[in-house]
Amino acid sequence: MSNKLHEILAIEQDRKNKANQSIGESKKTFSKGSAVFDGMIKKYTSTEEFAEQIPDESKELVTTVKKTLEDTLAPVIVAINATLSKEETNSSGVAKAELKLGDKVFGTFSATTLLALESHLSKVLDLYKSIPTLDTTRKWFFDEQNDFYRTQEEVKFRTIKRPKVIVKYEATDKHPAQTELLNIDFQVGKYETTYFSGRLTPIQRHRLVDKLEGLIEAVKIARSKANNVEVKQVKLGQDIFDFIHDEIL
Numbered sequence: 001m002s003n004k005l006h007e008i009l010a011i012e013q014d015r016k017n018k019a020n021q022s023i024g025e026s027k028k029t030f031s032k033g034s035a036v037f038d039g040m041i042k043k044y045t046s047t048e049e050f051a052e053q054i055p056d057e058s059k060e061l062v063t064t065v066k067k068t069l070e071d072t073l074a075p076v077i078v079a080i081n082a083t084l085s086k087e088e089t090n091s092s093g094v095a096k097a098e099l100k101l102g103d104k105v106f107g108t109f110s111a112t113t114l115l116a117l118e119s120h121l122s123k124v125l126d127l128y129k130s131i132p133t134l135d136t137t138r139k140w141f142f143d144e145q146n147d148f149y150r151t152q153e154e155v156k157f158r159t160i161k162r163p164k165v166i167v168k169y170e171a172t173d174k175h176p177a178q179t180e181l182l183n184i185d186f187q188v189g190k191y192e193t194t195y196f197s198g199r200l201t202p203i204q205r206h207r208l209v210d211k212l213e214g215l216i217e218a219v220k221i222a223r224s225k226a227n228n229v230e231v232k233q234v235k236l237g238q239d240i241f242d243f244i245h246d247e248i249l
Helices: 005-031 065-090 111-128 202-226 237-245
Strands: 038-046 057-059 096-101 104-110 141-143 148-150 154-169 178-197
Touching: 005 065, 005 111, 065 104, 065 111, 096 111, 096 202, 104 111, 104 202, 111 202
Parallel strands: none
Antiparallel strands: 038 057, 038 178, 096 104, 141 148, 148 178, 154 178
8 A cells, every 4th residue: 555645546536446457347247157167067877777878067167256346345445445444634624533343343433435435345345245146946965075056966867758558457358358559657866966156145145135234224313423513614715716806807
């Protein structure tokens, strides 16, 4: 971080642009859903010695929500720090208020700093609301070694229809046997499928959004307190235009 105000002013907008670009790209990534956050391995096992062999299927897990957020927030954090550093430098000596949420105290800031922070956090909140979540129809387990979720193997049996003669009535000394040719389902193998996902659970997304919304509310409250000061009356307007109009109007 630069140590001089003019240095921060020179780079602040560029850092804001990079932060906004990063958030926009991640929102697009989140919208892709299963294309990047879901994977699977599907294996086939035949139960017959000389049956048809079906090749395994797989889909690679490209990334996770956690990794996407880590990459996204790096430039966002840099932009927040630059903006807040500028605002705090410009507001030295003015009224400030403590930013606090529950037992967590973030510091004391000016109203303009808190307004800038609220703007940054609102963009992040919009991103977090678009986080893709796990399919709740499946039972997921967190794989700590690979840092994503997986399911247990789901087994589905494969059947094919084959003709089979069914004896409806046994033969007697007076009548021949009555038979019927039917197509019967025969089990010939099974599919074992494991699903992977880099999404978050709905509860995890809810908690992230809830904490962000709570922090934004705390910022608004702190900003209101910082603005609760007596106004220093400055009456410069008339002097300015008296100077401009002097001897002309």
